[in-house]
Amino acid sequence: MTKINTLFFAILFFSISLIHAQDRTVEWDPELTEVWEPVPEVITPVVNGKLPSDAIILFDGENLDNWEMFSHDALRDPDAPDRTVRPAEWTVDHGAMTVVPGTGDIMTRQSFGDIQLHIEWRTPEKIVGEGQGRGNSGVFLQGLYEVQILDSYDNPTYPNGQAGSIYKQSIPLVNASLPPGEWQTYDIFYEAPVFRDDGSLVKPAFVTVIHNGVLIQHHVKIEGPIVFRGLPKYEKHPEKLPIRLQDHGDLVSFRNIWVRELR
Ligand code: MG
Secondary structure (H helix, E strand, O other): OOHHHHHHHHHHHHHHHHHHHHOOOOOOOHHHHOOOOOOOOOOOOOOOOOOOOOOEEEEOOOOOOOEEEOOOHHHHOOOOOOOOOOEOOOEEEOOEEEOOOOOOOEEEEEEEOOEEEEEEEEOOOOOOOOHHHOOOEEEEEOOOEEEEEOOOOOOOOOHHHOOOOEOOOEOOOOOOOOOOOOOEEEEEEEEOOEEOOOOOEEEOOEEEEEEOOEEEEEEEEOOOOOOOOOOOOOOOOOOOEEEEEOOOOOOOEEEEEEEEEOO
16 A cells, blocks of 8 residues: 555544544445446356356367467467477377376466466376375466376375475365366466566465365465475566476376466
């Protein structure tokens, strides 16, 4: 709040308290506290499996047209005209896309800032490996900030690396995992970080995650880009960046991915 605003409200509250001190019978006109602008845009909500009318479909089970192979160049400038774009090499079958281990991460062709993201994922029914080696993938918001995907059904690992963790930063409130082989949902609400021109941070990123209908990350502050070793540290990046899905060597599948831009 600016100094002028602070001063204005200080005078306003002082005046109100004076009025009340003089006359306890003063009552507010209810219309004084009615706010008529802005009027929320009318959209159709999520009903009978239909998406909200303002959703952008990222994967509808048909093809990977909205995706490409991940590259670090995209995080510097996703719109650079000379940037090399390689088509996504994961497979699409029976309405789902699946990691092809060894091909690498994929990312959306479109870039995003603040979003609501819906994504459904499934780890292999046949259990292979343990801990971090069992059904590992991840949703990297803006290509940098990972909401972990892991088969965390009866599969101990460090809790800040289990399903629904902000990897190595925030432990989920509960473990809402379904058994391997079952489809699971994340509904993610993400606020992008804001930087000054000199690269310093105005506001960190925040994230809320609902896993299979259960709140597991409640407006959690993200400390910086996810790192495997060491501590996270913010670096200025474009306001909008792609969403990235991780190839961690496991046959994790995805379906029904859509996003709403929050303005
Ligand atoms: Mg991962």
